[in-house]
Amino acid sequence: MNIIDLFLQAGFLVKCVMLLLLIFSIISWAIIFQRTKILGKAKKQIEQFDNSFWVADDLNVLFDKAKFNKEEIRGTEHIFYSGFKEFSRLYQINPNMAEAALDGASRSMRLSMNRELDNLELHIPFLGTVGSISPYIGLFGTVWGIMNAFISLGEAKQATLKLVAPGIAEALIATAIGLFAAIPAILAYNRLSLSVSRIEQSYLNFIDEFSAILQRQAVAIRK
Known part of the structure; x- marks a missing residue:
């Protein structure tokens, strides 16, 4: 027996479960590589702009x-x-309302930050979903396969381990594929989510620092 033969011999429902889990695994790995590249680029952009x-x-x-x-x-x-544009626009309208210009700039920067984070987090929740449900989907396929194996065993005239072993083995493969899909997905989800959180903190630090700079400039201009 090998994995391919066991897959081919499995029942229709168990085959569907295995194929679904394989599709989940392929999509998960595509997301992992794509998001890793995008988040790495985002970190590099933060460093480059900070230097400038x-x-x-x-x-x-x-x-x-x-x-x-x-x-x-x-x-x-x-x-x-976004922040500098909004601050300049509001400050030119009314130089005596520097606080309003600062508030407007802060809101504009946070909206821009949220849009950036939305782009960075795209598809990452799918990894968490795959990591959560794949073992259960695989377990469902296993239970169904074992149930059919025992039904076949009950209908046989002579019950032997050789008769029931292939059915149980092909059913257990569904659980194995479920774990194969879930473990990388949940590990990548945790790692990528942590990277997004660190990038978000970098954005928040920049917003606070830049807001302080704008406030000092507004005070200096009024003087």
């Missing part, structure tokens, strides 16, 4: 550069662009 931001002598120059490439900017650069 903290050495910039004039934020207007940095803003003009972001504005020129506004369709391509991501991460903290996009958050910076």
Whole structure:
């Protein structure tokens, strides 16, 4: 007996369970590779923009550069662009309402941050779902297969282990495939979720730091 033969000999429902779990596993690995690449790129973008931001002598120059490439900017650069744009717009309308301009900039930056996080978290919850339900789907296939094996055993004139062993083995493969799909998915879900949380914290730190800079500039202009 081998896995392929056991799969081919399995009942229709057990085959459907195995195929569903294999599809889950393939999709999960595709998401794992894709999200790992995207999150790695997001971390690199944060580092690159931080290096440019903290050495910039004039934020207007940095803003003009972001504005020129506004369709391509991501991460903290996009958050910076949104906040600086909103602050400048509101401050020009009423220079005496600096606090309102700061509040508007903060809201704009948080909205941009949420959009960035939505893009980063895309498909990651699917990994958590696969990790949670795959063992149960595999167990369902196993129970169904073993039930059919024992039904066949009851109908046989002579009950032997050789008669029932293939049915039980092919049923147990469903549980094995369920675990094969679930374990990488749940590990990747935890790791990728942690990466997203760290990126989110980096965005929040930047929003707080940039808000403080805007507040100091508003006070300096009023003086």
